[in-house]
Amino acid sequence: MSTKSSPRAPQRSRTASPIRRERATDLRAAGSAAAPTFKPIHTRRTFEEICERIREQLALGVLKPGDKLPAERELAQQLGVSRNVLREALRSLEMAGVLRLQKGVKGGAFIQQGDTRRMNEVMRDMLSLGTISVRELSEARVHVLDLVVQLACANARRADLDALEANIERTVLATSEGRLLDRVECSREFYKLLAASTGNKVIAMIVDSVTEIHMRFVYAKVASSGVAMARLAEKRRQFLTALSARNAELAGRLLRSHLESVQRMLEQDPGAMSLHVALADVQPGMRR
Amino acid sequence: MSTKSSPRAPQRSRTASPIRRERATDLRAAGSAAAPTFKPIHTRRTFEEICERIREQLALGVLKPGDKLPAERELAQQLGVSRNVLREALRSLEMAGVLRLQKGVKGGAFIQQGDTRRMNEVMRDMLSLGTISVRELSEARVHVLDLVVQLACANARRADLDALEANIERTVLATSEGRLLDRVECSREFYKLLAASTGNKVIAMIVDSVTEIHMRFVYAKVASSGVAMARLAEKRRQFLTALSARNAELAGRLLRSHLESVQRMLEQDPGAMSLHVALADVQPGMRR
DNA sequence: ATTATTAAATGGATCACCCATTCAATGGAA
DNA sequence: TTCCATTGAATGGGTGATCCATTTAATAAT
Numbered sequence: 018m019s020t021k022s023s024p025r026a027p028q029r030s031r032t033a034s035p036i037r038r039e040r041a042t043d044l045r046a047a048g049s050a051a052a053p054t055f056k057p058i059h060t061r062r063t064f065e066e067i068c069e070r071i072r073e074q075l076a077l078g079v080l081k082p083g084d085k086l087p088a089e090r091e092l093a094q095q096l097g098v099s100r101n102v103l104r105e106a107l108r109s110l111e112m113a114g115v116l117r118l119q120k121g122v123k124g125g126a127f128i129q130q131g132d133t134r135r136m137n138e139v140m141r142d143m144l145s146l147g148t149i150s151v152r153e154l155s156e157a158r159v160h161v162l163d164l165v166v167q168l169a170c171a172n173a174r175r176a177d178l179d180a181l182e183a184n185i186e187r188t189v190l191a192t193s194e195g196r197l198l199d200r201v202e203c204s205r206e207f208y209k210l211l212a213a214s215t216g217n218k219v220i221a222m223i224v225d226s227v228t229e230i231h232m233r234f235v236y237a238k239v240a241s242s243g244v245a246m247a248r249l250a251e252k253r254r255q256f257l258t259a260l261s262a263r264n265a266e267l268a269g270r271l272l273r274s275h276l277e278s279v280q281r282m283l284e285q286d287p288g289a290m291s292l293h294v295a296l297a298d299v300q301p302g303m304r305r
Numbered sequence: 306m307s308t309k310s311s312p313r314a315p316q317r318s319r320t321a322s323p324i325r326r327e328r329a330t331d332l333r334a335a336g337s338a339a340a341p342t343f344k345p346i347h348t349r350r351t352f353e354e355i356c357e358r359i360r361e362q363l364a365l366g367v368l369k370p371g372d373k374l375p376a377e378r379e380l381a382q383q384l385g386v387s388r389n390v391l392r393e394a395l396r397s398l399e400m401a402g403v404l405r406l407q408k409g410v411k412g413g414a415f416i417q418q419g420d421t422r423r424m425n426e427v428m429r430d431m432l433s434l435g436t437i438s439v440r441e442l443s444e445a446r447v448h449v450l451d452l453v454v455q456l457a458c459a460n461a462r463r464a465d466l467d468a469l470e471a472n473i474e475r476t477v478l479a480t481s482e483g484r485l486l487d488r489v490e491c492s493r494e495f496y497k498l499l500a501a502s503t504g505n506k507v508i509a510m511i512v513d514s515v516t517e518i519h520m521r522f523v524y525a526k527v528a529s530s531g532v533a534m535a536r537l538a539e540k541r542r543q544f545l546t547a548l549s550a551r552n553a554e555l556a557g558r559l560l561r562s563h564l565e566s567v568q569r570m571l572e573q574d575p576g577a578m579s580l581h582v583a584l585a586d587v588q589p590g591m592r593r
Numbered sequence: 594a595t596t597a598t599t600a601a602a603t604g605g606a607t608c609a610c611c612c613a614t615t616c617a618a619t620g621g622a623a
Numbered sequence: 624t625t626c627c628a629t630t631g632a633a634t635g636g637g638t639g640a641t642c643c644a645t646t647t648a649a650t651a652a653t
Contacts, residue, residue, distance in 0.1 A: 062636070064396060075433040076584035082434055088603060099638045101389050104604085108352060108393040109400040115430055121646025122602040131436025135427050140507075142403055145363040146370055148419025149506045157507035160452055168448065218437045219428075219445035223511055296364035350605070376634060387607045392635085409615025410633040 035097030036066050063098055067106035075115070075128070086116075086126040133218070136226040144230060145296060151234075158227040159276055162208075165224055166272055168215035170265040177214035181257050184210055189250045197245050198236065205232040207253065233295035238283055246279060323385030324354050351386050355394035363403070363416070374404075374414040421506070424514040432518060433584060439522075446515040447564055450496075453512055454560055456503035458553035465502035469545050472498055477538045485533050486524065493520040495541065521583035526571055534567060 074080040086092055086107075093103040107126055110116045114132035119125060143149045169177075184207050191199040205228065212224035239245055252275050259268035362368040374380055377395070381388040395414055398404045402420035407413060431437045457465075472495050479487040493516065500512035527533055540563050547556035 064636090068400070072430070072433065073585060075430075077581050090603085101392075101639085102637060104389075105393050105396040107604095109397050112356070112397040112401065113426070113430060115434070118604065119646090120604045120644075122600095123647060124603050124645080126604090129434070131431040131434035133431065133436065135430075136424065138401070139423050139427060142360070142363075142401060142423075143419040143421070143506075143510070145360065146403070146417070146419035148421065149510070153505045153507045157505055157511070160456065160508070161449075161511075164448055164452055217441045217445055218431075219441045219515065220448070222431070222437070223445070223449075227507065293365050297361060352605095378634085389608090390606060395635095406635065407615090408613075408635045410631095411616060412614080412634050414635090 035095070036063055036070075063102050064106040064109065067096060067098070067103060068109055071106070071110060072115070080128050082128050082130045084128045086128075088125060133222045133225065136222050137229045140226045140230055141296060144292060151292070154227055154230055155280065158224075158231055159273070161220075161224055161227060162211075162272060162276065163269055165212055165215055165220060166260070166269045167265045168217065168220065169211055170260060170263045170268060172216040173214040173260060174216075177210065178257065178261055180210050181207065181214070181253075181260070185250055185253045185257065188253060192245075192250060197239050197243065200245065200249065201232060201236045201239055204235065204249075205229070208232075230295070234283055235279065237295050238286075242286065244282065246282065323383070324351055324358075351390050352394040352397065355384060355386070355391060356397055359394070359398060360403070368416050370416050370418045372416045374416075376413055421510045421513065424510050425517045428514045428518055429584060432580060439580070442515055442518055443568065446512075446519055447561070449508075449512055449515060450499075450560060450564065451557055453500055453503055453508060454548070454557045455553045456505065456508065457499055458548060458551045458556060460504040461502040461548060462504075465498065466545065466549055468498050469495065469502070469541075469548070473538055473541045473545065476541060480533075480538060485527050485531065488533065488537065489520060489524045489527055492523065492537075493517070496520075518583070522571055523567065525583050526574075530574065532570065534570065 071080070071086075080086075087095065089100055089103060089107070093100040096103065107116060107118060111118055111126075114129060114135045116126045117129045119127060140149075140154070144151070144154065184203060188200055188203040188207070191197075191203055208228045209221075209225055212221040212228075215221060252271065256268055256271045256275070259271060359368070359374075368374075374395075375383065377388055377391060381391040384391065395404060395406060399406055399414075402417060402423045404414045405417045407415060428437070428442070432439070432442065472491060476488055476491040476495070479485075479491055496516045497509075497513055500509040500516075503509060540559065544556055544559045544563070547559060
């Protein structure tokens with residue numbers, strides 16, 4: 018589309034066809050008279066339209082990570098909408114991890130590499146809203162991790178195992194220096210590395226999202242009570258040995274047993290398991 | 306600030322403490338001098354602050370589904386921000402499925418029951434942005450469904466099995482009447498019901514998110530080529546029988562084999578597997 | 594050549610409006 | 624009284640003008 022080439026895909030005249038207030042006298046003329054359902058009115062709003070168009074360009078491959086959208090003022094004019102409503106759309110896309118907005122000359126709206134942490138937020142919101150329960154989350158985590166162990170045994174590469182080994186070293190260090198909260202952070206990383214070693218980013222994303230929440234509970238528990246899982250590094254070593262030996266059955270058994278003991282630790286004091294404690298504030302490294 | 310109570314948690318004077326432009330002369334005074342990392346500047350913007358505060362109230366349980374936020378004009382004043390920037394925040398939260406905005410007197414921003422379809426959007430975005438691949442998604446789906454079968458065998462209730470049975474009936478009908486695309490829709494529903502029968506909404510959400518994308522490919526394939534999976538209802542029946550008999554091993558085997566044959570069908574014509582075809586437009590029922 | 598200054602482009606935010614929708618209150622007709 | 628049409632206020636949806644803060648490239652001064 019663009020004329021003028023410049024180092025980083027300046028994405029000029031994207032010739033966005035105007036949106037222009039089709040005042041809601043629409044009703045969307047049912048088309049095929051198959052289903053007598055009249056639910057989805059909700060009067061199409063312009064910012065939704067804008068988001069959708071941009072996502073469409075994304076799906077079509079016209080927009081790719083690294084590309085820059087036209088400046089707000091210009092794009093607003095191209096679309097025939099006010100700058101304010103365009104910004105609402107851009108904001109939403111930014112929150113969705115699709116865009117990154119950067120100030121200054123040479124700034125603009127840049128398409129991002131997908132941010133896998135977004136799924137964590139979904140989980141957190143679902144938990145906050147009571148759509149899912151902590152119990153469901155823990156249960157799902159156990160099952161998914163069981164799957165992860167199998168996949169990791171099948172697919173983990175040397176580099177993955179080395180990273181896990183290095184993580185265990187850090188855990189040992191944190192333990193010996195009594196840095197309990199850092200040790201929790203190590204655990205979080207351990208599961209992240211384990212998930213990554215499946216070689217499947219979808220699985221990894223899923224594991225991360227359920228683990229992130231879980232670790233908040235652990236963090237809160239450790240921070241408030243000062244208790245800590247005994248023989249953690251030792252158990253990790255055993256597990257890694259089984260994993261390295263591609264012994265899925267043993268590795269799975271070890272991990273399950275560990276998860277159960279963590280669960281018991283958490284459930285000792287049900288009060289500390291409250292959502293609020295875990296979700297309310299934001300620990301360093303726990304968030305973008 | 307008005308008193309006056311009305312039926313549905315009018316959520317008056319929430320006494321939101323003002324935000325009020327702390328002009329970015331912040332630098333966030335490192336606190337513990339542990340990590341010499343200086344990455345996360347990105348100048349805290351007001352809409353982020355607002356989103357965070359509302360999510361905080363949610364996590365704290367102060368705000369619950371069904372509650373209504375103060376009117377835009379009022380809330381903006383309470384927070385000490387302009388109405389526009391407040392709207393940017395509300396928009397983002399609405400896109401995130403946390404809020405629903407409703408016009409008219411007695412309208413407002415209502416906290417929603419969590420919308421599990423949000424995870425679908427995350428998957429779609431990740432795919433659009435090239436963060437995950439179709440291959441990873443398919444692979445993850447196979448593994449997750451394997452897990453689902455086990456859980457469904459263990460936990461499915463009578464009502465779940467009946468719902469699956471009814472779904473198969475619809476499939477039979479659609480098949481006999483040659484409504485191929487409706488049959489795809491039935492498949493989508495089948496997996497949704499199967500996922501629900503695990504009794505775990507987290508698992509269900511995950512399965513839905515990977516299945517939704519997958520079904521777009523199937524839909525596109527069927528729509529373009531007119532081919533259709535042979536003996537579909539029959540295979541479903543066999544599977545359901547195994548499930549009802551709580552025979553996880555058999556059910557798993559049947560499903561795996563079916564998934565493989567679907568995969569073969571899709572891969573016959575690699576061109577049709579392009580992302581664009583599947584993600585670009587929005588089929589009825591596929592989206593909110 | 595190096596450094597400080599300036600100017601322009603861009604996102605961030607505000608203000609003052611106006612429109613469209615919704616719903617309770619009002620009031621007139623049956 | 625009961626019912627239905629009217630009306631008006633509250634609310635979200637949207638616009639346009641205007642200013643601020645940040646960033647970067649071009650320019651000027653050293």
